[in-house]
Amino acid sequence: MKIAVDRAILLKALAHVQSVVERRNTIPILANVLLDAKDGGLSLTATDMEIAVVEEVSGVTVTRPGRTTAPAATLYEIVRKLPESAKIELDHPGGEAPLVLRAGRFVTNMLALPVEDFPSMTEGKLPVRFALPAGTLRGLIDRTKFAISTEETRYYLNGIYIHVAEIEGTPVLRAAATDGHRLARVEEPAPEGSAGMQGVIIPRKTVNELRKLAEETQEDVEIRLSETKAQFKVGGVLLTSKLIDGTFPDYERVIPRANDKILRVDKKEFAEAVARVAAISSERSRPVKLSVDRNHLRLEASSADQGQAQEELDEGNVEYAFTPLEIGFQARYLADITEQIGEKVEFQFADGSSPTVVKDAAKPEALYVLMPMRV
Template sequence: MKFTVERAILLKALAHVQSVVERRNTIPILANVLIAVKDGALKLTATDMEIAVVEEVPGVQVTREGRTTAPAATLYEIVRKLPEGATVELDHAGGDAALKLRAGRFNTDLSVLPVEDFPSMTEGKLPHGFALPAGQLRDLVDRTRFAISTEETRYYLNGIYLHAAETDGTKVLRAVATDGHRLARVEEPLPDGADRMPGVIIPRKTVNELRKLAEETQDEIAIRLSDTKIRFDIGTVQLTSKLIDGTFPEYERVIPRGNDKILRVAKKEFAEAVARVAAISSERSRPVKLSIDRNHLLLSASSAEQGQAQEELDGEVVRYEHSPLEIGFQARYLNDITDQIDAEVEFRFADGSAPTVVTDSAKPEALYVLMPMRV
């Protein structure tokens, strides 16, 4: 195998594939990237046995076809540190021979491992398929992934639940995530071909890799899936992932239906006030108390070590027409939700101890549920 390629092109492709490689693993081949040249095209593949990223690299001048593997992190670092505009030559004579990399006056030999040891994750049938504009997919991910649980014992919450559903008689594609303290539910119109898809839980690592790749395109992203695996085709990159083998809880049961006390508050002023008040405490789980009265909101927080802080918001940015209410929330959870909202936050309360519904008044397709804290 022998080819040359511009440094910038190779670097971009290596950045995509090497990010799925686990730095610490007990299987040496999983630290390597598969480099394959066939029919005049270069493909790079990396996997951790849960996710695989395959990228077809354009602009390659092929001298000799072949395949080998090389340490992903090392190869990426070398190419990253080459000067801009450099032309990179990779040359492998076959077998156990080292992979030779040359760029200008620089050259190095990289150890390889047998191609036969490299696992394949991209095989198998994926009977369900549809496509989403990249912007819609980014929106689904951004508005839900903050609520993914990191508690490994509840592994079925360690991802985004993607499924077809109905809202007021309209079919939608729905993404849901929850960690037991907050829940995020976001909808987009159901794309053609998605009506019979199984409900699937996409793992957190896959979600994060998908979001990075989706940032680089405005085109549609093709999605194919089965009960156990999902694949995203994003331009020249193919991301394949195993799905979480578990049952997502019946989340609709925890979404309150009768919350009738409505608070509307400007997002910017509210988020900034929460951040200032919460700064009194260094605890990650610090609570912020909301004391709500007619068109008036008082935010307060206290710390045994640091003291207390409060800030008032009035009728210029607050609308509330119900009986007085006091309720507390974890500051970080409040900020995570308000980060998803553009202009005005709408809270729907039942009382000071019941789950609260939070929505974006400009985007009703997104709904959040937040559990209160005792303050």
């Protein structure tokens, strides 16, 4: 294999693929990226056996077609530190010879492990196929991923659950995530081709990689699914992932249906007040107490070591016309949810000890449930 490529082109592709590589693993080939040079260009592949990323790279001059592997992190760091205008030549004569990289007067040799050892994840049938605009996909991810559980023992919560549901006979595509303390559920009109799809749990790492790729395009993202695997085509990048093999809980059962005390508050004023009163304590789990009365909201937090803080929001920023209520929430959870909301936050309470529904007053397609804390 022998190719020539501009540094900027190769660097962008390597940035996409090398991020899935686990730095520490017991299988040496998984630390490498597969380079496949053909007459039509170059493709780069990296995998950790749970996710695989394949990127087709254009703007490459192929002098001698061929395939080889190279250490992903090392190759990325070398290319990143080359001058911006550098022209890179990659040369591998075959066999057990090293891969040679040249750029101007710089030259380095890298160990090339056998191509035959590199695993393939992209094979297999994926019967469900549909497309989502990149902006819609970004919205689904951003408004749910903060609620993904990091508790490995409940592995079935370590991702976003995507499925098709019906609302009054109209199909919708739903994304949901929960860690047991909070729930995020977002829905969009079901795209053509998604009808009848089984619910799938997309792992946290895949969600993060997909979100980074979706940031770089405004085009549709092609999605293909089977019972065990998901594939996302984002521009010239193909992301393939195993799905979490588990049953996502029936989250609809925990969504309160009769919360009748409605508080609407200006998002910016509320978020800033939460941040200020929570600053009194360095404990991440310290609750912020909300005391609600007619068109009035008081926020309080305290710390045995630091003291106490409070702030009040009045009419103009607060709408509430029900009986007084006191309830506490973890400050970080409040911040995570309000970050996804536009201008006005809507809280739906039952009482001071029951789950609370939180919505964007202007965008009812996103719904959040937050468990209170004792204060």
